[in-house]
Each structure stands twice: as C-alpha cells, then as structure tokens.
Amino acid sequence: MHFTDDLGAWVAQQRWYAGKSHAPRFRILDAQTVPGAIRYLVMDDGGTAPALYHVPLALSVEPVDPSAVICRDDAGYLVDATRHPEFALGMLAQMGLDISRVTGFRTLTGEQSNTSIVFDEDGEQTIILKLFRNLHHGENPDVTVQRVLSNAGSPYVPRFFGDLDAEWPDVGRESGVACGTLAFAQEFLRGVRDGWAVALEAARARRDFTEEARELGTAVAGVHAALAASLETADAGPDEMASTGASWRQRLAIAAAEVPAVAERLPAIDAVYRAALERRWPRLQRIHGDLHLGQVLSVPGGGWRIVDFEGEPLRPMEERAIPDLPPRDVAGMLRSFDYASAVGGGADAKDWAAACQAAFVDAYAGAAESVELDPVLLNALVLDKAVYESIYEARNRPDWLPVPLAGIDATLA
Secondary structure, three states: OOHHHHHHHHHHHOOOOOOOOOOOOEEEEEEEEEOOEEEEEEEEOOOOOOEEEEEEEEEEOOOOOHHHEEEEEOOEEEEEHHHOHHHHHHHHHHOOOOOOOEEEEEEOOOOOOEEEEEEEEOOEEEEEEEEEOEEOOEOOHHHHHHHHHHHOOOOOOOOEEEEEEEEEEOOOOOOOEEEEEEEEEEEOOOOOEEHHHHHHHHHHHOOOOHHHHHHHHHHHHHHHHHHHHHOOEEOOOHHHHHHHHHHHHHHHHHHHHHOHHHHHHHHHHHHHHHHHHOOOOOOEEOOOOOOOHHHEEEEOOOEEEEOOOOOOOOOOHHHHHOOEOOHHHHHHHHHHHHHHHHHHOOOOHHHHHHHHHHHHHHHHHHHOOOOOOOHHHHHHHHHHHHHHHHHHHHHHOHHHOHHHHHHHHHHHO
C-alpha cells in the first residue's frame, strides 16, 4: 500500500477526523521536518469543503501503542509523534518554554477534536499542551481568547504559556501561503473535575447546586467583562439583528420540517423571536460561543475555570471571531443545566434545573458590568438553542428528543 493510503487510512480512524459523513480523499499538502518528527499536513478533498489535518509522525524502533502506528518499513515503525518525547518537548521549546525541569509527559486519549499532552515538571503535572488537528488560516480563537484573558489576569481561565504557528501552501490566497495555529500550552490544573460530571452527580443525588451555579454565573460575567475590555466590540445594528433573526428562523424551519412537535410550536416560537428583534440589544463582543457544563472545570477549593474557546464547532473558523451576543453564552449554560437535570432523572428534575438556572442568571446579572440581560432576548436565545438541540436529537438520539422539547415548552411558558 502507498504511504499516502496508509496515512489516510489511519487519519480516517481517529476520533478527531471530522469527515466521517463522506468518503475521504486524502493528499499530502505539505511535509516539514521538526524536532523529533515530520509534520505532515494532510488535505481531505472528499467533503463539501476541503479540510486540512495536522499529523506529525515519528520513527520508532518499537511502537508504544499499536493504535498509534501508521505503517512499518525496514527502519522501524512510523507512529503518531504526539507519543514521542523529542517531538512533545520540541513543541514546548519552540513556544519559548523552559523544558529543563520537565521530567515526563503523557498523551491524553479520547478527545473528540484535538490532542492534548500533559507535562510533569519536577514530578508534578503543571503544563498541558493542546495540539490542533484541524487547521485553518488565522489564529485559532481558543488561543486569542485564552491569551487575552490570561494577560488580563482573569482568575477564571488557566494561565496561558505560549503557542506555535506554521505556514503552508494555499493556492486560494494571493500570497500563496496560509498561516495558522498548530498548538498552545497553558497551566494544567491538578484535581479538576469536568463541570458536566460535577453537575450530573449533584442532579442524580438531588443535591442543592445553586451555590456552584451562582459562582459559575459570576465567572462567566467576569470573562465577558474582560473580553469586552480587551477585544473588539460593536453595536448591534439593523444589519446584525436582521442576520441573527434570519439564522434563528432558518434553524426553526429545519426543525419544523424534521420534528413535528416543533412544527406545532412554530408560531409561538416565532412570536418570541419577533419580540426579541424589537428590543434594544447589548453591544456585540467576543464570547465563548459554545458554552455548556462540559466547557468548565471545577477546581478543588478554587472555583471554576472556563476552557475551550474555539467557538461553535459547526461555524466556519473565520466567523467564530466575529463579535456576538454575550447572552448567547448564558443561554447555552441554561440549556446545559436542563440536560444535567434530565439525565440525572427524578420526580423533581425540573425544580432542580430551575433553581440552578435562576441562581446562575441572578449571579451573572449582578456581576456583568457591560451586559444588560434582557429577558426577552435571553428567551429567544434559549429557544434558538433548544430548537438546534431538537434537530440534533431527532437525527442522532431520538430518545433524548423530549429534553429540548420540554425546554422549548418551559421557555414559552
């Protein structure tokens, strides 16, 4: 088998490969020698739009993990370089970090879209490096936002340490070259727990979670305030409002066509949209863009940290940097509490979710310095999120469809 075929077959099996809905058509766009590896940039032309993947490979005498092996030749095994010390440490060094105290590392498995490596310094885990697998021209918004928040001294994100960029050929650009983010490093927080797991545990036990929800509302407001002070903001003019309204109605039309229960509620939902489009909107700014309980970390004795600022996965990368409505993040978290409660089960599930939502909104509204939390606009954004969820659940998890439908009814009520 040709090397490109071997490489493509391996890429297509990875969890971070996003082209599982089409037949892939791979080609090697670029290959660069880097410390400890060769960095291959692999283009998949099989989908509706080309996708570029970041695949560093290293030569190994013996494979550390059979799942990391791409192919074998007389010289040894060609393997995923994220498992190899020279490449992993080389990335940190290229970012300007002092690697003299690094005593070990481990590559995390199971991530959906990226690959993370945790490094030990003098025996303690202190650094986590995120290697982006799907590359785009321009700085990754996760890097932009985390750097800005870290530089502003925000206590609600891990400290940012550095990032790594690269160039590659791009015939679609006048210069013939694209440049984007390959990876970045930040503080590794020991003992943290995923916010979804923490909330779900509380929901199942029907343990009061309002204090945690309140602290999370304060954290989100703090992040929004720091982003508004550090990055571009803009008025929500007629064009921006019309564009948002068109997006709402497009999603609603798709949902109504695929989910009969949404079709029955279409007039009531649209009435909320119309009311929201007549309100005065807050200034647009950078936001998280895909905020839910799985995007926050609970630090033992240290409150919440917000992570993964890449934005909504289905939106083109260049759109994720456009200033947006801060209450969109609030709506995402409110829907996430609803999901935690529904999955947790119990007769009083709705009451548990409602208490968390009220505490979160109250804390956010009290701490937000630059955002007016208009309930009519917030309801429209919550409905838009639940409408999107109804499409997703109908297509992928029909048994879960009652969750967003109940959310739609609760918001309409």
